[in-house]
Amino acid sequence: MSNEANPFESLQQQIHQAATELDVDDDVINRLSNPERVLELNLSVELDDGTIDVVEAYRAQFNGDRGPYKGGIRYHPGVTRAEVKALSGWMVYKCAAVNVPYGGGKGGIKIDPAEYSESELERLTRAYAKELRPLVGESRDIPAPDVNTGQREMNWFKDTYETLEGRTEPGVVTGKAIESGGSRGRVEATGRSVMLVVREAFEEFDWDIEDATVAVQGFGNAGSIAARLLDELGANVVAATDSRSGVYSEDGLDVAAAKAHKSKTGALSGFDGATEEISSEELLTMDVDVLIPAALENAIDGDVAEEVSADLIAEAANGPLTPEADKVLAERDIYVIPDILANAGGVIVSYFEWVQNRQRFSWTEQRVNDELERYITEAFDAMIEAYEQQEVATLRIAMYTVALKRVMRAAEEGGIWP
Numbered sequence: 001m002s003n004e005a006n007p008f009e010s011l012q013q014q015i016h017q018a019a020t021e022l023d024v025d026d027d028v029i030n031r032l033s034n035p036e037r038v039l040e041l042n043l044s045v046e047l048d049d050g051t052i053d054v055v056e057a058y059r060a061q062f063n064g065d066r067g068p069y070k071g072g073i074r075y076h077p078g079v080t081r082a083e084v085k086a087l088s089g090w091m092v093y094k095c096a097a098v099n100v101p102y103g104g105g106k107g108g109i110k111i112d113p114a115e116y117s118e119s120e121l122e123r124l125t126r127a128y129a130k131e132l133r134p135l136v137g138e139s140r141d142i143p144a145p146d147v148n149t150g151q152r153e154m155n156w157f158k159d160t161y162e163t164l165e166g167r168t169e170p171g172v173v174t175g176k177a178i179e180s181g182g183s184r185g186r187v188e189a190t191g192r193s194v195m196l197v198v199r200e201a202f203e204e205f206d207w208d209i210e211d212a213t214v215a216v217q218g219f220g221n222a223g224s225i226a227a228r229l230l231d232e233l234g235a236n237v238v239a240a241t242d243s244r245s246g247v248y249s250e251d252g253l254d255v256a257a258a259k260a261h262k263s264k265t266g267a268l269s270g271f272d273g274a275t276e277e278i279s280s281e282e283l284l285t286m287d288v289d290v291l292i293p294a295a296l297e298n299a300i301d302g303d304v305a306e307e308v309s310a311d312l313i314a315e316a317a318n319g320p321l322t323p324e325a326d327k328v329l330a331e332r333d334i335y336v337i338p339d340i341l342a343n344a345g346g347v348i349v350s351y352f353e354w355v356q357n358r359q360r361f362s363w364t365e366q367r368v369n370d371e372l373e374r375y376i377t378e379a380f381d382a383m384i385e386a387y388e389q390q391e392v393a394t395l396r397i398a399m400y401t402v403a404l405k406r407v408m409r410a411a412e413e414g415g416i417w418p
Ligand code: GLU
Pocket: 070, 071, 072, 073, 142, 143, 144, 145, 146, 147, 174, 175, 318, 343, 344, 346, 347, 348, 350
């Protein structure tokens, strides 16, 4: 993976490119391309052996003009202030792109969770929730899962918040387990939106999804579920990698069996349904129809982009392409469905979870999936319309123009106070 691009600078470039198309004043763009606030913490946590660990943690609240700040919390050794700022900004434009009534935020704890026991992770999550308590709430800032966090961490977060507040407020965080107030369909939602945008793109370009070949970099929640749903749609998932290993089969992988193997052994490596073991670099340049980067930022830089052989890239991760990669791919006529649309299923179903929490009424999975499809196809159509009408270079710029207009309108209507 290349680390050449600073994710926060990538975000700012993306906003500026869209702003150029829309002819926006610099002062407005300055305001909408920097976070409103960033909380930086050093959390002390007692380890099982009685020693104390001090770990770096953040929460960035980027923009709240369209609603409460919204966005996940990641646990990863690569977490930095710049990364959290970028991720919180991408949330603003993601929520605006798919038109859910939120601003954007993001949090992170700089740890490798594999090095901590479950009880240490619980203490750490509760320490983080305690520090965030004055800033979050169902009408203030609503965390959710992200890389290496899931229902378990969200349940701890909610419990800590509710205990300290002395009342129930399940909508303070989304991505919870069903019994703790979660929504049906939330776990699958990110992968489902990736599948939906690929389906829509194939329809738009008049391509046939049946037997289209797919390669997926990153086999966590988003990547593995996108792979499964694309397989169900008739596509042929031939390659997948995780952070340590990768597998390939010309005839297609049995996605469910590959996932089961990874859950059991911790890695894709050694999966007996594959004919070859491959690296992540090999996967990214493989001759497939659809490439799905579903891992971390900067997976595809300008050099890798020169070698990409896919016709379509759907960004399941946040920020997997550098701005240089975008340029190269546009010149090479390779379509990229941007992260702020492709992976928006997660936050869309988070929104449904929050609505259900506030109404104390739960939806069926069918209703969740139908509504998700409606939000994604409407946003996809808005992106294509902007792409055609404004004749912009990439689908990303098109989607950003749609989102930026919405954020700008809300910012203008609210004005500046005091
Ligand atoms: N972490 C996910 C994202 O990057 C989901 C955020 C949410 O549900 O609030 O979109």
